[in-house]
Structures are given as C-alpha cells and as structure tokens.
Amino acid sequence: MKTENATGDAPRLYQAILPHLHPALWNDVRNARTLAWMVSGLVLSQSVSIPSWLPHIHSQATVAQSTERRCRRWLENPAIAPGSVYGPLITRALRDWGPHSLTLALDTSILFGRFCLIRVAVLYRGRAVPLVSAS
Secondary structure, three states: OOOOOOOOOHHHHHHHHHHHOOHHHOOOHHHHHHHHHHHHHHHHHOOOOHHHHHHHOOOOOOOHHHHHHHHHHHHOOOOOOHHHHHHHHHHHHHHOOOOOOOOEEEEEEEEOOOEEEEEEEEEEOOEEEEEEEEO
C-alpha cells in the first residue's frame, strides 16, 4: 500500500524537516537541503537503502543515478561532522520535550565478539535514540 498522495507527501515532509536543520550547522545550505531530502526518503520508503529513497527525493536530475550519487557524496563528505550536527538536533528535541517523563536506557551492542558499545539513549516510541556512545 502506497501512502503518498497525488501531490506527494515528500515535499511536505521536506518542508517540516528543513527548519530543524539550522543553517549554522553547515558549511553550505545545500548540505541541509540534501539531508532533509534524504531523511524524507528514508522515512517515506521505510528503508535504509538509498535507491529506495529516490522516488521520494525531488531533484532537477533527469537520471536517478545522479540523485543517488548526490546522496552518497553527501554521506562520504569529510567536511560534514556528524557529531556537530547530531548534538544540536538532540539538544533541540530535548529542550522541547515539555512535561513528559524522560526514560533513559543503556543500550549495548557486542561488536566482533570483542568490543562492547554502550550508548546512553532516550526511549521514544519503542526506539532508543542515542545521546552518548562509548566503547
């Protein structure tokens, strides 16, 4: 069952996400726009596979492969520091949490049978949203 209507949910979702990606976090506003489209594609496709995002990403590219390359280049861009983006986003989300109770959890994963990754996470809608990681 497809959830996207005739005009598409992607542009509305993109417009809802973009204001949360504060321009000061980026060296170029195009990085924020690309991330907003990728998040829209991720949410609407319900898949982590970049090719499945493509129908939901609006672009001037005439070939889907160009849009996929754009997403991959963004993810591999050394000028984008995930920590410098993720921290302010989580801080903003927690600031607007309001009177609701906050549940913290230690989320652990064993890597290669040798390392234990421990994350402090907020439980939200049955998911653990990481705040801090240590190994």
